[in-house]
Amino acid sequence: MLCAVWLIGFTIASAEDHNTTRATAELQTLPDTQPLLLEEPLDEWMVRGINRFAERELSRSSDGRQRNWHRDYASEDRYLQSVQANRERFAKIIGAVDPRVDQPTLQMIISQDDFQSPAPILASSTECIVRHVRWPVMDGVTGEGLLLSPKGQELTASVIAIPDADWSPEALVGLTADSDANPFVLQWVQQGCEVLVPTLINRDHEFSGNPAVAFTNQPHREFVYRTSFEIGRHVIGYEVQKILAAVDHFVARRESQQQHRPIGVAGVGEGGLLAFYASAIDTRIESAMVCGYFDNREQIWREPIYRNVWSLLTEFADADIASLIAPRRLTIEACGVPEVDGPAAVTPGRRGGAAPGRIRTPPLATVRDEFSRARSHYQTLGCPEKIEFVASDKGTGPAGSIPAVTSFLTGLKLPATLKAPEKLVPHLPLVDASARQSRQIDELVERNQRLVRDSPRIRDQHWGKANRSTVESWIETTQAYRDEFYDEVIGRLPHAKLPINPRSRLMIDEEKFKGYEVVLDVFEDVIAGGILLLPTDLQPGERRPVVVCQHGLEGTALSTLDQRKDRFLERGFAAELALRGFIVYAPQNPYRGGDAFREIQRKSNPLKRSLFSYIIPQHERTLEWICTLPHVDPDRIAFYGISYGGKTAVRVPPFVPQYALSICSADFNEWIGKTTSNLYRASYVFTGEYEIWEWNMGNVASYAELACMMTPRPFMVERGHRDGVAPDEWVAAEYAKVRRHYDELGLGDSTTIEFFNGPHTIRGLGTFAFLHKHLNWPEPK
Structure with a gap:
């Protein structure tokens, strides 16, 4: 069972309690980290901070706007010519x-009664x-x-x-x-x-x-x-x-x-x-x-x-x-x-x-x-x-x-x-x-x-310059597509990161693993945070693979340890993987808090940014820190996400090369139809996720194209037949494009899909085997 310090979410009521907590944290931190003295839930702190960042960026937006203008006031003709490109961009964004x-x-x-009068x-x-x-x-x-x-x-x-x-x-x-x-x-x-x-x-x-x-x-x-x-x-x-x-x-x-x-x-x-x-x-x-x-x-x-x-x-x-x-x-x-x-x-x-x-x-x-x-x-x-x-x-x-x-x-x-x-x-x-x-x-x-309905044809035309003849030619000719998606659909933050400033505290103390809550600085008011699970049988000098386990919508890092979330497993998938000997990190993503996190998207879109504009740098910073840990093999770090974490699985690892593989669970589907269909019952057209849309994505890349950006790194889909995210037929058709792509490049063993008879959950059978195989870590006997 989880025994532990469980400090997260507790309010420090007095100076005496605060001092006691500080002394405890100093004794139970990770090496080379400062004590984490967080007095509120990590997710609330994270979401509030990103909101402050986004609001500040809006207030500063006038400073950067003029870089996109080159007005020539010398004459009316020259003026009109000088703003023509701006005019065309304006028409495009609306x-x-x-x-x-x-x-x-x-x-x-x-x-009909008026036929006598034209x-x-x-x-x-x-x-x-x-x-x-x-x-x-x-x-x-x-x-x-x-x-x-x-x-x-x-x-x-x-x-x-x-x-x-x-x-x-x-x-x-x-x-x-x-x-x-x-x-x-x-x-x-x-x-x-x-x-x-x-x-x-x-x-x-x-x-x-x-x-x-x-x-x-x-x-x-x-x-x-x-x-x-x-x-x-x-x-x-x-x-x-x-x-x-x-x-x-x-x-x-x-x-x-x-x-x-x-x-x-x-x-x-x-x-x-x-x-x-x-x-x-x-x-x-x-x-x-x-x-x-x-x-x-x-x-x-x-x-x-x-x-x-x-x-x-x-x-x-x-x-x-x-x-x-x-x-x-x-x-x-x-x-x-x-x-x-x-x-x-x-x-x-x-x-x-x-x-x-x-x-x-x-x-x-x-x-x-x-x-x-x-x-x-x-x-x-x-x-x-x-x-x-x-x-x-x-x-x-x-x-x-x-x-x-x-x-x-x-x-x-x-x-x-x-x-x-x-x-x-x-x-x-x-x-x-x-x-x-x-x-x-x-x-x-x-x-x-x-x-x-026509968007797959448009995307095929758009990707016409990608060369699938060899893995090398694919990587070389698709970098521009990767940059385009990051810049034009996700939105890239141009800011330099702050010093990493790691803080930690022990939260979970079990026989086979310990869990530490970790917070890292990214930008001003923007943090990365989560829970690091370290197996207790780590040996001096040993380096092991890492699995980053991403929770779903309105989840927390702790929810990846909860067996109620993963119905086929005795424990949550993060805990199960830690018991198998993997080092595990469960990040807190900022999609929590209802309107509080959806406002981040609303504040960011006018500045050509989305929620993933923050999530990608959070993961970059997280991996930067994880790679410094003495027991981590930096070449064997995997991503495994469920639901909204599955959305993350196709939007983060393609742009973070430190991820050696990615597993998308309970989300992979024909994304453009999912977000726009007025006929499918689970379409986002009919739901409360009013922040979910990504500008012009249907003409640039859907899930198949995003998954193919992982090449040559392994990619897997986990899918329950009764998952209401999308019909099996949508999932299978979209994944077929990925499988064909990997096969044509001679990488068929590096991708697979596992269907199982179940709902919107992690099965943890084929995916665990996939992790053991591609991270070169022995399965338990």
């Missing part, structure tokens, strides 16, 4: 990467007529909304006005009373502008799910985000593409008519974000108005997850995005927006698990500060009059104040003789907004599913 249709056209939508009027006033329209965007994707046309006057400009996600197009133009939207867009119609008002994916959750699986409490925007992120797409990018497809239509029409009509884009709240981003990407937009969105984004991790953009703050604060609009007209309006507190309550018949996130009206002071940074680019370029700041009622009033509307019209070179617009009068029943929302969601989700 997922606006797919080609749009060649001949976009606005199509009038009519019902363009039925939905509503009108003496100044304006309103029609229901849609337009093609890309294969299988359309935009849909309202088109407002001036009545009785020549067109002067084309405007796309984007409502907040909580508002329907009808709400923005005053046809419904279900929001506090100000119908300011009608004032643009007064000036001869045609105004297109698109439908956004909204924040309701009616369609977030699949009747064949389950429905959830995720906002529709999050549901689309979840199916998009892994394949390098985003709900933001899709909706920007819808806006730009409308711009394509307006540009094509004016060219065919040989009449230049300026194009403007404006938006409120979520629509402000989209207007801002679309205008940054497309220089054909001559005037942009951003209402209630512009702000300092260092707290973006607190906003809804559907605003999470990988690597955003490494290059693009809001002021930098504004610099992509220069020298065109930009109007920033500080105003009130619909505020959000998420997630929604879980209602009967629905799953929970939606990500937390909130939206607040940006504070006027921070908007002004960010605006001043944006204005500096216009100032240096010599056009400060092209950017204007407006505060609607001290920054909390409704969007579309007269100064903001006037500023926007100035960018379209239109006079502003504004008056109160007439209210629209409906002539036909309003569009079924719920059915329209369902169509828009289904199009994007189905497009994502098609992209997922």
Whole structure:
């Protein structure tokens, strides 16, 4: 049984107790380590420290952003040329990467009862007529909304006005009373502008799910985000593409008519974000108005997850995005927006698990500060009059104040003789907004599913330069792929490590092994820690292999010693391996604490980092220290992880060459489908792991490619038939790629998969034999 010191998690209640603990620790530490005097659970200390590190990095992000810019203010042409690469990178990180249709056209939508009228009027006033329209965007994707046309006057400009996600197009133009939207867009119609008002994916959750699986409490925007992120797409990018497809239509029409009509884009709240981003990407937009969105984004991790953009703050604060609009007209309006507190309550018949996130009206002071940074680019370029700041009622009033509307019209070179617009009068029943929302969601989700189905082909093409003719050629030609995955999917921390500063204390004292809790420094506030198990029969001068045993989600290092976790074993797998004579190290990984660790991912993604950006350096530091221990053979160190530890098994050893082999237990599967499928019951689309996605991984490498990065080191999969992680068929098909790869390189004996009749657990039969064989350690008799 585990007898022991069991200090972890205990609170030191008095100075006397503290001194006693210190004296005890000094007598029971590993050689060449300081006493570990930890007064809280290791996992809590670790997670809190990484959170502090990530927050500090966000606050420092402005220091590094400018390294990615080389603005040339000498002339407008040279300026535009100097920021073009930034513009292209911005489009890529928001997922606006797919080609749009060649001949976009606005199509009038009519019902069966309206066949006699080719363009039925939905509503009108003496100044304006309103029609229901849609337009093609890309294969299988359309935009849909309202088109407002001036009545009785020549067109002067084309405007796309984007409502907040909580508002329907009808709400923005005053046809419904279900929001506090100000119908300011009608004032643009007064000036001869045609105004297109698109439908956004909204924040309701009616369609977030699949009747064949389950429905959830995720906002529709999050549901689309979840199916998009892994394949390098985003709900933001899709909706920007819808806006730009409308711009394509307006540009094509004016060219065919040989009449230049300026194009403007404006938006409120979520629509402000989209207007801002679309205008940054497309220089054909001559005037942009951003209402209630512009702000300092260092707290973006607190906003809804559907605003999470990988690597955003490494290059693009809001002021930098504004610099992509220069020298065109930009109007920033500080105003009130619909505020959000998420997630929604879980209602009967629905799953929970939606990500937390909130939206607040940006504070006027921070908007002004960010605006001043944006204005500096216009100032240096010599056009400060092209950017204007407006505060609607001290920054909390409704969007579309007269100064903001006037500023926007100035960018379209239109006079502003504004008056109160007439209210629209409906002539036909309003569009079924719920059915329209369902169509828009289904199009994007189905497009994502098609992209997922095509992703193996994309990955095969991507890996086309890898040479499998020999082991040497494979290693040489795949280093670039290994670097790419680390840099672009995981995110590499550029920081130099601190001195190692090892601390330890005895925790477990058994007849056949002793266990020491160990803590090592990695970066400021970032530690590596775990439990080292040393067999008691170690002989002087003897060097033995090491097995690093990694726990699963919400586990601890101690859970690897718990027999309840590994149902086929008498003890936990770490303890069992120690009893077999291996030196064993059980690291504490930071995926523990619910939202506390998921916030690490949220804080890190904007800086092009993920949870594994910290986990890989933790393992590097751990192995650096383990290799100094007198009984360790540094050439025989294995990794063995279960569940989330299995995720670690394909994301850490390929990038840490000190690992001699890797075993992935209870996780290996077709990862891209697992993270994006709207049909598989255990897909992460339907669960509470809202941090799990890795940007564009589906186009770079799935589990087979990651496992092949281990070559020529041995790799094994352990899989229970009743493991709900994925179907056996997914696991077998993905592993078949690995087996073929090893076989083709003459390394077939270095990889295997063991299926067993059991659940999500460690079997410890074939895997233990694999460890003994490849670590050259005799099995017990």
